Amino acid sequence: MEEKKDYILETLENDLKQITTEQQLIELKSKYLGKKGLVTELTSNMRELTEEQRREVGAVAGEVRSIVTEKINALSCQIQEKILNEKLEKEKIDISLPSKKVRRGSRHPFHRIIEDVEDFFVSMGYDVVRGPELETDENCFQRLNVPLGHPARDAQDTFYIDEEYLLRTQTSSVQARTMQENQEKTPIRMICPGKVYRRDDDATHSHQFGQVEGLVIDKDISLADLKGTLELFAKKMLGENTRVRFRPSFFPFTEPSVEVDVSCFKCGGTGCPLCKKTGWIEVLGAGMVHPNVLRMGGYDPEVWTGFAFGTGLDRFAMFRYAIPDIRYLYTNDVRFLEQFDRKDEENEVK
Numbered sequence: 190m191e192e193k194k195d196y197i198l199e200t201l202e203n204d205l206k207q208i209t210t211e212q213q214l215i216e217l218k219s220k221y222l223g224k225k226g227l228v229t230e231l232t233s234n235m236r237e238l239t240e241e242q243r244r245e246v247g248a249v250a251g252e253v254r255s256i257v258t259e260k261i262n263a264l265s266c267q268i269q270e271k272i273l274n275e276k277l278e279k280e281k282i283d284i285s286l287p288s289k290k291v292r293r294g295s296r297h298p299f300h301r302i303i304e305d306v307e308d309f310f311v312s313m314g315y316d317v318v319r320g321p322e323l324e325t326d327e328n329c330f331q332r333l334n335v336p337l338g339h340p341a342r343d344a345q346d347t348f349y350i351d352e353e354y355l356l357r358t359q360t361s362s363v364q365a366r367t368m369q370e371n372q373e374k375t376p377i378r379m380i381c382p383g384k385v386y387r388r389d390d391d392a393t394h395s396h397q398f399g400q401v402e403g404l405v406i407d408k409d410i411s412l413a414d415l416k417g418t419l420e421l422f423a424k425k426m427l428g429e430n431t432r433v434r435f436r437p438s439f440f441p442f443t444e445p446s447v448e449v450d451v452s453c454f455k456c457g458g459t460g461c462p463l464c465k466k467t468g469w470i471e472v473l474g475a476g477m478v479h480p481n482v483l484r485m486g487g488y489d490p491e492v493w494t495g496f497a498f499g500t501g502l503d504r505f506a507m508f509r510y511a512i513p514d515i516r517y518l519y520t521n522d523v524r525f526l527e528q529f530d531r532k533d534e535e536n537e538v539k
């Protein structure tokens with residue numbers, strides 16, 4: 190028995206020296222410890238032995254098994270380590286190489302403005318709603334007190350799709366939708382930012398631009414509510430020192446109607462080229478919702494009153510970021526768009 194033991198351990202030593210790969214190690218394991226392995230064979234004839242012989246064989250076989258297992262495991266660790274080292278060597282990263290430049294996107298100036306507008310009105314309890322850009326003549330005009338043939342249609346050169354459908358010229362269309370959709374005829378407090386389209390194209394007018402519409406309907410809403418709301422809005426968008434001025438105007442869907450000017454944020458109201466030396470810049474149209482509009486939306490004008498306003502989002506972006514041509518906002522030139530992260534940082538420092 191001792192001879193067998195010595196033989197096994199000797200051959201094992203020789204075999205271990207030959208092993209360099211994991212596969213060879215697996216084969217080696219089975220040669221010694223497998224079902225028909227050399228160590229297992231030590232106990233193959235146990236049945237033919239006496240009790241005492243069995244005990245002796247069992248003890249030696251157990252000892253051999255544990256020595257063999259230990260040696261194989263030790264070699265396995267060595268081989269694993271060798272493989273890992275080779276891998277690390279092969280996959281070495283040269284950290285001194287210059288990295289590939291990752292181009293970082295930045296939020297579009299138009300969206301920065303929309304987010305600010307939404308934040309402000311949401312904080313005052315308004316809902317933000319959306320409406321389709323492909324709109325019906327009915328929602329865009331008729332339900333806003335602009336019947337077919339009304340001269341106010343001329344002011345908004347419309348892209349018509351057919352007699353019934355058009356590209357909305359104003360987000361006011363969403364006023365009509367919101368009133369109709371509110372089946373219970375409960376109070377409304379909403380803004381709708383979105384794109385509108387008109388047949389215009391020059392440095393300050395684009396065929397596509399952004400507007401935000403606001404509509405409040407409730408009981409006992411007055412012009413004072415409108416004024417207070419727009420004053421706060423102007424301060425939020427253009428700075429704390431901004432003053433607001435209302436001028437009488439006309440819009441078919443409001444009565445009375447006003448045009449809203451803000452004090453020039455460049456010169457503070459003393460007069461400069463931006464405000465054409467007037468000290469004021471026009472930013473908004475607004476007014477008290479016309480009784481006809483309320484009626485067509487299913488609200489009894491004897492019970493309900495409301496105010497509405499509409500403003501161009503692009504102008505706010507142009508003012509805030511000193512953008513000279515509205516068309517830059519829509520041509521998606523990366524060189525132009527990339528500047529805005531930096532500009533916001535500059536503004537924050539001030």
Ligand code: DAH
Pocket residue numbers: 358359360361402403440442443473474475476497498499500
């Ligand atoms: N829809 C008007 C425009 O595009 C702006 C406007 C004026 C909206 C008065 C309103 C409003 O809601 O009350 O010129």
